[in-house]
Amino acid sequence: MRTRVKVGIGVAGAVVVLVGAAVIWGPGLYAGWADRNAQAAPTLDAADAAPLAAGLDGVWTAQDGSYAGYRVEEVLRGEDATVTGRTPQVRAQVTLDDGTLTAASVTVDMASVATDQPPRDLYFRSTALRTGDFPTATFALTSPTPLPDGATAVTLTGDLTIHGVTRRVDVAAQVAQTRGGDAIQVVGSVPVTFADYGVEAPSLGFVTVEAAGSVEFSLVLAPE
Structure with missing residues (x-):
């Protein structure tokens, strides 16, 4: 009971801090500040990216430099602001066989996903995503994916699990x-609607979150 009370007080404090900042700054200034602090969408390392060569068969696992997270739009009195959360706490394993991606699994520690505002993170973890009950989000490839020579864009079909709910998704990705x-670097994103995963779009009074957002990732993989 005491733990629940402490969590409730913490969430209430988060709401007060975020709403207070929005009111003091004003909607336009708050939106501009949030946009400037949002992370850029994942992209291939243009200075060092090349199409996959032959002879890469085997199992590849995530290394330092990998990350995953989300991108959502907050709305304050008609002003839109982009918010991104990121975590490097990602485990991934990919299997290549004769130019085909035959298996892939990704596990993300949701309790470590962070934005630029700790009060917002507390609300997302404790109230929106309930990471105490659902600590991870996962993706598992369900259809083998050929990787054509000279092409980097692919569509990965698999099961995405968030908040304990699993949905079949198509992930727009690039591989190089x-x-x-x-x-090997794999980057991509997939649109998600919160209600599809049993998640109520957060609302902090003055600030609300759009009903849909996206999951983003950048994986740096090395041979196992």
């Missing part, structure tokens, strides 16, 4: 070799 061919 990096670091002089010693690593």
Whole structure:
């Protein structure tokens, strides 16, 4: 009971801090500040990206530099603001066989996903996503995906699990070799509607969150 009371007080404090900042700054200034602090969408490392070469068969796992997270739109009195959350706490394993992605799994520690505002993060973790009950989000490939020579854009079909709910999704992704061919980078995103995963779009009074957002990721993979 005491733990629940402490969590409730913490969430209430988060609401007060965020709403207070929005009121003091004003909707336009708050939106501009949030947009400037949002992370850019994941992209391939343009300076070191090349189409996949032959002979990459085997199991590849996530390395330092990998991350995953979300992108949502907050609305304050008609002003839109982009918010991104990120975490490097990602486990991933990909299997390549004769130019085809035959298996892939990704697990994200949702309790470590952070934005630029700790009060917002507390609300997302405790109230919106309930990470105490659902600590991870996962993706598992369900259909083998050929990787055509000279192409980097692919569509990955699989099961995405968030908040304990699993949905079949198509992920728009790009795949390339990096670091002089010693690593593979996979970046992408998938749109999500909160209600599809049993998540109520957060509302903090003056500030609300749109009903849909996206899950984003950038994986740096090396041979196992």
